[in-house]
Amino acid sequence: MSVIFSKKCEYGLQAILYLASKKDKQYFSAKEIASDLKIPKEFVSKILQSLVANGIIGSKKGKNGGFYLAKKPNKIKLIDIVEAIDGLDVFKSCVLGFPNCSSDVPCPVHSEWGKLRNMAYEMLSSQTIDRFVEKTLKKLSKL
Amino acid sequence: MSVIFSKKCEYGLQAILYLASKKDKQYFSAKEIASDLKIPKEFVSKILQSLVANGIIGSKKGKNGGFYLAKKPNKIKLIDIVEAIDGLDVFKSCVLGFPNCSSDVPCPVHSEWGKLRNMAYEMLSSQTIDRFVEKTLKKLSKL
């Protein structure tokens, strides 16, 4: 096995993109998010709760309540969601799992991997989710 | 949590680089590999066994036995080890965990992520482990 992001993070990203791509209503319940994205309701529900705690989304309790983006889509970077859920350790720690990996005491593949890692970080930091609305709608229509 | 490679794969890569960087003896036991790399002996032992099964390294049983590279270092690519242990799914499956992610039915970040993924694959496929011998020796001396 090997993953870039945890399932939590994957589902979190999906859910945020989902919210960003919706305009028709104000609140979207965990139930309909889960059902539209075809992911486990109880699980995504927990993830959404943690994103509320992180201030990326907001929630409204009670009937007809649900979740909504707390910021404008063009103010939410992909990395914000990753950071909120998985943290930024992947972008800091050693690919090979060597302890103490740094430019002073680099692991064997340090310089090669470092470039890739920086590019990934750069991409996730520069792209805001408004950029993905259209593509999300297309993908959603085919789930 | 989020990882690029599993612990198995990290330790496997470390162990292979270790073997590649050694010239003084023919066989290296799981015990000394684990002790030098400061990783769990029983665990790395299991990983080495699976790499033997994959033909990347060989082993010799009995007293003074141990493991050795089955090929020349310049014939072993980083990706070979990753493939043997974790498989190549990370380079094929969707970052966001969307099912059916392809250029026909792409996930929202498909094109952005695809580039990075290809570069990572490209790097791991082009680099052979002989390239890392010196750096490995340096790192080992500081563990």
Added chain:
DNA sequence: GCAAAACCAGATAATTTAGTCTGAATTAAA
């Protein structure tokens, strides 16, 4: 031949991640 050192195979245990369940609090609508 025998003991020690090693790999090997399979079972087991511990930890982490993924996912589910229950019940309470909140809100809107009937």
Added chain:
DNA sequence: TTTAATTCAGACTAAATTATCTGGTTTTGC
């Protein structure tokens, strides 16, 4: 005011990963 739909908190279960243990087999050196 009652009911249904919701978030939320926390406990719980399941599955995967990581790690350890036990015993067997092979090989070398004494």
